[in-house]
Amino acid sequence: MMFKIGDYVRFIDEKREGYVTSEIDEHTVGVTDTDGFEIPVSTGNLTYVHGHFSNAETSNNAMPTQQVDEKFVEDGIYLAVAEDAKASVVAHFTLLNQTSYQLLFSLKTEKGGIYKGEFAGVIQPKGIVQVYTANLGDLDNWPNFTFQALYFTTSNKKPKTPLQVEKRFKSKDFSGAKNQITEINKFGWLVRLDEPALVVDAQKLKESFFTPKEERPKIAKPANEVDLHIERLRDDHQFLSQSEILEVQLAKFQGALDAAIVHQMPSIVFIHGVGNGTLRHHIHQKISKHPQVRTFMDARKEKFGYGATEVVFKV
Template structure:
């Protein structure tokens, strides 16, 4: 049975790609190396050996590693990262940073239909890929239920089983991606064993009599954000090309996030023409951002091809 994330080859022509959408019982959407999604009959596809992204992984947990001298009681995360070859494909990896051996099960539910997706053992300080989805189809993702049992042969009081029900929303992926060592990729890291909130009655009482400090607010960005390096740094002459690009991308991500927070309908990023590197990075990010409806060249009569307007979903 074909699944999202499987790497397949067309039977009647020389073309390969990733399955990025299940259209119906007979048809799937395949995104090829050019980034175009093509509806294809399942009967016209075959697996490419060694590329089964959604193959059964219940027994594929990484071998047990040397556990730290200090026993780690918590640290269970879900890493969501894009596929190296198909950015619209998002792989879910369970990251176990605890010193426990975990028995994990994942079940999904959509429109009252439940489906078992994964069951297996995850060793201490190890990680296992457990699910794959289409990042651009976030609104149609199912509800996720994670259930975990903890095991250690050491002298430890038994942990209560972990039960997490999760419905992913756009805000879960609106922040900047970070480097995730366990998968060696940039992505989003979501903690599953978040400690329960403990309310201190005494401190709660005292808070009623204390003046609350105003929390810092995210400033609303201008409608047009100029990313030319001379606008961002006075010392740009001393920066390498890589450092310049990193500064520009950091400012772009900061302003993009701020525009979403303030629910702006659109924003323009002035990136210039140059060699196209900055423009390509920006377009790659917004093309798969769950909050972006569309993007286009902004006011060609003023900027030529040196600016991009981003239009957000309502």
């Protein structure tokens, strides 16, 4: 067939132009006009429009080389997909070479086991060129694309591994909002072809599966009798206010109580002294509502009088 999808054609027998957007059979193609309607037309009734070329004929029409940045750019090969200004159903594929390399670029399609060369040409650094045209409304029937590129530069650079990207476009690729693509002065979708490969550190991945469980901090088992007199707890007690002393004593009490429960001790004695009864009151207030405490009582009156409390835990 002499006409290909993407060719801009004119009807011989009437004043109508449009893009070839489908191949119906060997002698018939679908042409979408500026109103967006696809019309079946015999290839014998079509001719190319002067100034428009098929995909294959644009291979050597890359835009003039632009000045390359002083800093050598290694990466940045994009495919811009934008709708045609005259027919929104027509999508043009434009290659954007933002690298400092000269690219020997080719595009091949495959559908139903049949391969077709669509484009081959040299794309200059910072250059752009249209490489393909498709019917955006027929996206589900698009072929598989294989993009290939060889990198060339006269600069002192180590040879770069050739690029090969196989792509099957899906509806989700064009579901997002279109963005302004400065290089072609159109709104469309931008697909990066030389996306860096995700590098997986096998060792770190392995370690993540076999990370040993963190050991819980060990809590020392408290003595059966815990003396809460401040002189037993702080050497600088004489410099502490009454509220600070009480805070230190209650902290020691709470820590010992929790440790006794962790170690499943049957009971523990807190020596708080008689004094004004403030520390004793706070201790009794806390243990009277504690879910792990079975009962509490004055401990060994013959030894401590009313200056100690024994706490008995639930079994």
